[in-house]
Amino acid sequence: MMKNILKHVFIKDSVLFIDGNLVLKGENPIFAKFLKEVYKFAKIKYPKYYKMDPLSKLGFLASEVLLQNQELASYPAERIGIAVNNRASTYLVDCKHQESINHQDKYFPSPANFVYTLPNVMTGEICIRNGFKGENAVFISEIFDAAFMCNYLNTMFAANKSDLMISGFVDADENHYEAFLFLAKNDGKFNAVYAKEIEELYNQLKDKTNIEK
């Protein structure tokens, strides 16, 4: 494990890895049903979860598993942040919203869907759940851009703006879902989070997932 990465989580194709160890292999290949399995597995009790859109549910569950058993109490809320990559934005709930406004005679946009049509609502939900008040950002890119994200974290740490950052890639559309989150710590001496190592870790986890499929 890299010295300033405290923990990492990977969810894809009905499998859940914690720190590279397979901890859950889902019984159901359907995205929504596997999320329910993760919710039960992590013993989460958070009714607001059910109201979230699929992207928020995925990011929220990954963050819950990531933060379990982590000692966060000693960190000020203002110094814990989250910055992640995402490819498809909120495509799934966008489609649902679009369906509800396609026809003038059946024009019933759902407020509960509409409020989730921005990807940074996902990171907002994670911050609300945990009381984090630090950095909160989502960057759209075709693939997980380890170089960009690590540069961003390094900048946050070097400027002494954050003690802990959750980062990674959370993405979902109708054919694919994936959450890779890691918890990076600033040890006060600017320990750079190295993009190459993070990228290698990410690729290893994807390979492991393909083996388990």
Place this chain on the structure above:
Amino acid sequence: MEKLIADLKEEIIEALNLEDMEPDEIGEDDALFGDGLGLDSIDALELIVLLEKNYGIKIEDPKQGKDIFFSIKSMAEYITAHQK
């Protein structure tokens, strides 16, 4: 009225994604907001859409919302009185 109340419970569970809840767990006099079901402001908007979409009832005066959406029973009474 009984059927309408039963339908409303199902519709609310579906519209508000109250997946942990069974219709039997919602009392017809239970408060929907505050200490009752704990619904929030977005849920209130969703209930307004539900009334229009499923029952063709438009709430013209938002001030009425507090009384209409007090409970399942008050919703059912309002629907019965206003459905064309």
